[in-house]
Amino acid sequence: MSEAIEHPPATWEYAPAPESKDVVRIEDRYGLFIGGEFAEPKSGRYFPTIDPSTEEPLAEVAEAGAEDVALAVEAARSASPAWQALAGSERAKYLYRIARQIQERAREFAVLESMNGGKPIKESRDVDLPLAAAHFFYYAGWADKLDYAFPGRSPRPIGVAGQIIPWNFPMVMAAWKLAPALATGNTVVLKPAETTPLTALLLAQVIQEADLPPGVVNIVTGAGATGAALVDADVDKIAFTGSTDVGKAIRRATAGSGKRLTLELGGKAANIVFEDAPLDQAVEGVVNGIFFNQGHVCCAGSRLLVQEPVFDALLAKLKDRLQTLRVGDPLDKNTDIGAINSRAQLDKITELVGSGVAEGAEIYQPECALPERGFWFRPTLFTGVSQSHRIAREEIFGPVLSILTFRTPEEAVEKANNTPYGLSAGIWSEKGSRILWTADRLRAGVVWANTFNRFDPTSPFGGYKESGFGREGGLHGLEPYLELDGGSR
Amino acid sequence: MSQAAEIERSAPATPVASPAEASRLVARAPTVDAVGLESRAASLATRSIKHDSKRRALELAIRCMDLTTLEGTDTTGKIVAICAKAVRPDPLDPSIPSVAAVCLYPQLVPVAVEQLGGTGVAVASVAGGFPSGLGALDARLREISDVATAGADEIDIVLNRSLLLGGRYGEAFEELVAARQAAGSAHLKVILETGELGSYDRVRQASVLAMAAGADFIKTSTGKIGLNATLPTALCMMEAAREFHAQTGRRVGIKVAGGVRRSKQAIQYLVLLNETLGSSWMTPALFRIGASSLLNDVLMQLEKGTTGRYAGPDYFTID
Numbered sequence: 001m002s003e004a005i006e007h008p009p010a011t012w013e014y015a016p017a018p019e020s021k022d023v024v025r026i027e028d029r030y031g032l033f034i035g036g037e038f039a040e041p042k043s044g045r046y047f048p049t050i051d052p053s054t055e056e057p058l059a060e061v062a063e064a065g066a067e068d069v070a071l072a073v074e075a076a077r078s079a080s081p082a083w084q085a086l087a088g089s090e091r092a093k094y095l096y097r098i099a100r101q102i103q104e105r106a107r108e109f110a111v112l113e114s115m116n117g118g119k120p121i122k123e124s125r126d127v128d129l130p131l132a133a134a135h136f137f138y139y140a141g142w143a144d145k146l147d148y149a150f151p152g153r154s155p156r157p158i159g160v161a162g163q164i165i166p167w168n169f170p171m172v173m174a175a176w177k178l179a180p181a182l183a184t185g186n187t188v189v190l191k192p193a194e195t196t197p198l199t200a201l202l203l204a205q206v207i208q209e210a211d212l213p214p215g216v217v218n219i220v221t222g223a224g225a226t227g228a229a230l231v232d233a234d235v236d237k238i239a240f241t242g243s244t245d246v247g248k249a250i251r252r253a254t255a256g257s258g259k260r261l262t263l264e265l266g267g268k269a270a271n272i273v274f275e276d277a278p279l280d281q282a283v284e285g286v287v288n289g290i291f292f293n294q295g296h297v298c299c300a301g302s303r304l305l306v307q308e309p310v311f312d313a314l315l316a317k318l319k320d321r322l323q324t325l326r327v328g329d330p331l332d333k334n335t336d337i338g339a340i341n342s343r344a345q346l347d348k349i350t351e352l353v354g355s356g357v358a359e360g361a362e363i364y365q366p367e368c369a370l371p372e373r374g375f376w377f378r379p380t381l382f383t384g385v386s387q388s389h390r391i392a393r394e395e396i397f398g399p400v401l402s403i404l405t406f407r408t409p410e411e412a413v414e415k416a417n418n419t420p421y422g423l424s425a426g427i428w429s430e431k432g433s434r435i436l437w438t439a440d441r442l443r444a445g446v447v448w449a450n451t452f453n454r455f456d457p458t459s460p461f462g463g464y465k466e467s468g469f470g471r472e473g474g475l476h477g478l479e480p481y482l483e484l485d486g487g488s489r
Numbered sequence: 490m491s492q493a494a495e496i497e498r499s500a501p502a503t504p505v506a507s508p509a510e511a512s513r514l515v516a517r518a519p520t521v522d523a524v525g526l527e528s529r530a531a532s533l534a535t536r537s538i539k540h541d542s543k544r545r546a547l548e549l550a551i552r553c554m555d556l557t558t559l560e561g562t563d564t565t566g567k568i569v570a571i572c573a574k575a576v577r578p579d580p581l582d583p584s585i586p587s588v589a590a591v592c593l594y595p596q597l598v599p600v601a602v603e604q605l606g607g608t609g610v611a612v613a614s615v616a617g618g619f620p621s622g623l624g625a626l627d628a629r630l631r632e633i634s635d636v637a638t639a640g641a642d643e644i645d646i647v648l649n650r651s652l653l654l655g656g657r658y659g660e661a662f663e664e665l666v667a668a669r670q671a672a673g674s675a676h677l678k679v680i681l682e683t684g685e686l687g688s689y690d691r692v693r694q695a696s697v698l699a700m701a702a703g704a705d706f707i708k709t710s711t712g713k714i715g716l717n718a719t720l721p722t723a724l725c726m727m728e729a730a731r732e733f734h735a736q737t738g739r740r741v742g743i744k745v746a747g748g749v750r751r752s753k754q755a756i757q758y759l760v761l762l763n764e765t766l767g768s769s770w771m772t773p774a775l776f777r778i779g780a781s782s783l784l785n786d787v788l789m790q791l792e793k794g795t796t797g798r799y800a801g802p803d804y805f806t807i808d
Contacts, residue, residue, distance in 0.1 A: 011768045012545060012549075012759070012763050013542060014539075015538075015539045015540040015541050015542040017538075017539050122535060126535070276520070278519065278520045278521055278522040279519055280519065280521070280525075280526075281522035281525030281529070282525075284528075284529045285525060316735075324764045333535070333536075333537035334536050334537055430522075450522050450524065450525065451525065
């Protein structure tokens with residue numbers, strides 16, 4: 001062979017590969033879904049909902065006032081006796097029908113989810129929508145087996161559930177709330193988050209087309225005031241997923257009211273990498289743990305605890321990996337990190353990252369071009385973080401990872417648990433006994449071993465301490481929606 | 490005329506360890522979590538490559554291709570035909586580049602050397618007791634040096650899995666070092682036959698062993714067993730090469746072989762390469778795809794990109 005010199009290969013850029021918006025039809029204005037019909041709000045008020053990647057308005061959505069919420073609860077109340085009387089196997093048919101429709105229209109839901117929420121289409125397509133459908137399928141299966149789930153305890157529905165869900169996983173959260181409530185014979189008033197109401201309203205159409213009896217599911221859109229009105233309304237249970245501050249307010253509001261309550265709140269999860277971990281996969285897990293859905297994940301692995309001998313190696317790999325993350329158009333099929341959900345959230349992330357720099361932690365962000373319009377934040381690493389830094393204590397809810405080190409398994413557990421939260425944790429090690437030893441000691445509702453951010457409808461999910469109480473998913477997820485004889489477990 | 494861009498080859502690699510050190514390197518090779526590795530590979534496989542980026546990938550796939558025939562029925566006539574195809578894959582479109590090399594059995598090396606002289610397309614020969622990699626060591630080494638003498642530019646040998654799986658890493662290393670010497674100035678590709686290794690941990694160990702012994706390329710498969718190249722296996726080897734580069738500064742090439750028949754698969758491997766090892770590996774000097782039927786599928790896709798239509802299979806030559 002001759003020794004000719006080949007020029008260094010140029011970077012291979014991926015051409016834009018946007019998912020088509022044609023599958024989605026967005027109406028100019030949406031009413032409230034009450035008693036099986038879309039209705040104008042009595043409040044007379046509407047608010048715009050936008051695409052956070054462009055700041056362009058997508059639609060106007062009704063703002064439910066207290067009167068509207070009361071009407072929705074009334075509709076749920078009147079639908080309750082017939083729904084409770086229906087055989088479980090018949091309730092299951094509706095749930096299966098909804099599940100199948102979500103699958104059939106998954107592309108439409110996924111595109112709308114990404115447009116309204118900013119998350120990458122590959123996540124809404126491959127994670128959110130399959131999970132949402134799976135949740136309905138799973139709880140449909142329980143609807144006629146409740147006596148076997150709680151033998152000898154005469155499970156009975158509670159009545160009317162008020163459900164308030166966040167903006168980070170609109171469809172998944174709607175499914176987590178609706179599916180177990182309906183399977184157990186409850187009727188529902190659901191309030192989607194104010195920044196991401198559109199897929200819930202599309203789901204309302206699916207529910208309508210599934211011929212679910214009017215009033216069994218009602219969907220009221222609005223912001224905090226609407227949620228507060230729902231908490232104060234004549235409901236038998238409140239299920240809330242969102243911030244710890246709001247969760248505390250709801251707990252105060254419902255105290256002494258006899259309303260049942262489950263809360264799924266914030267987190268500051270530790271992702272613990274031991275020195276014997278499979279490092280290349282740990283890097284992927286760490287990246288998935290904190291950059292999945294722009295870090296808008298209550299169970300995000302936002303605190304990385306690395307055993308000191310592998311700190312340098314892991315950090316180098318992590319920095320390399322960050323260079324390959326593709327930030328941009330949520331509808332581009334190759335986008336890894338989409339838009340921050342709202343201006344308010346972007347401001348919060350920016351403020352907390354500023355505090356990290358001010359407190360002396362070392363920041364690392366890869367070079368990557370960000371779009372001019374919309375809400376964006378570069379994937380961010382902080383090293384030199386101490387337990388006493390705000391970025392190690394407070395939930396940032398953005399693509400920001402705080403990295404700390406530890407020396408012994410005891411120290412890892414101590415640091416991991418030293419947080420007001422306790423939603424999730426991750427352990428990376430090749431040694432089974434160490435994984436079990438650590439998992440036993442972590443005060444977190446979910447502990448992942450050699451993986452992170454994996455969800456399944458059969459697996460209960462929920463928190464310790466300020467991350468809330470009550471479990472969603474699995475057999476455990478039925479219990480918050482049932483009256484049971486023989487005391488509570 | 491040939492459209493082959495001359496492939497820049499660094500001087501053949503040399504071993505970076507003694508047999509005892511190599512044994513320790515293998516025993517301490519990083520572990521691999523199968524679930525995480527497979528999910529990363531699956532995630533990269535969903536990359537959507539369109540328009541210009543697709544055309545570039547397809548052209549690169551051709552430039553990185555080792556057009557292969559490894560059949561007991563291969564004849565001079567077959568090799569002449571495949572060499573012509575290698576130099577000018579599409580007789581009607583001279584803008585289509587030549588492939589990187591023709592890969593064949595040792596006895597037919599002289600035919601390929603004659604056909605490919607001056608074209609820029611390299612002659613690659615399997616050797617060293619392909620495909621089992623067993624048999625008397627001196628016979629295997631002689632086969633390697635014979636094909637080097639006969640003019641093979643690149644030699645694809647097989648790792649002795651018997652020694653690797655038996656835990657005799659030092660001996661496996663010594664065999665590879667001897668093969669490295671026997672190959673002379675030819676570039677050495679070491680086939681790990683990953684389908685027989687049983688775990689990704691072993692794939693990683695085998696990669697470490699071959700790289701330490703001075704392999705210029707590590708290659709997935711012979712194509713002679715049921716389980717050939719897969720995306721996670723290739724990713725595992727790329728991660729090993731990335732680590733080896735970080736530790737030694739030396740870039741070892743990756744060759745995937747066996748079962749890569751469709752353009753889409755080729756593009757998936759290029760995505761893996763791009764996002765694991767980066768653009769410096771996106772060259773025939775450091776990446777190869779060993780394939781026989783892939784070339785026509787790539788040509789078909791390229792033509793579709795130009796004309797907007799798929800031509801029938803008879804519009805592409807079968808050689």
